[in-house]
Amino acid sequence: MPWCDPCDKYLTPNSLSDEGGCPTCDTKADVQDMAAAVQPVAKAPWHFWVMVVALVLYLGWRLIAGGIWIVDQI
Numbered sequence: 527m528p529w530c531d532p533c534d535k536y537l538t539p540n541s542l543s544d545e546g547g548c549p550t551c552d553t554k555a556d557v558q559d560m561a562a563a564v565q566p567v568a569k570a571p572w573h574f575w576v577m578v579v580a581l582v583l584y585l586g587w588r589l590i591a592g593g594i595w596i597v598d599q600i
């Protein structure tokens with residue numbers, strides 16, 4: 527969302543002037559804020575991948591251990 531510092535409010539993309547400025551004070555709106563606000567949400571945190579790897583290793587081990595147990599029963 528484009529942000530205008532002097533007016534202290536968010537601007538809808540449709541309300542911006544042709545130059546991408548604020549319709550009230552004509553200051554260029556801070557469009558960079560929009561990309562900076564969206565990016566951290568799209569990327570998963572590092573500890574999420576640690577959990578995924580740990581889960582895969584654990585389930586992989588359970589599968590091997592289960593296979594050994596089945597072979598032992600025969």
Ligand SMILES: [Zn+2]
Pocket residue numbers: 530531532533534548549550551552553
């Ligand atoms: Zn403004």
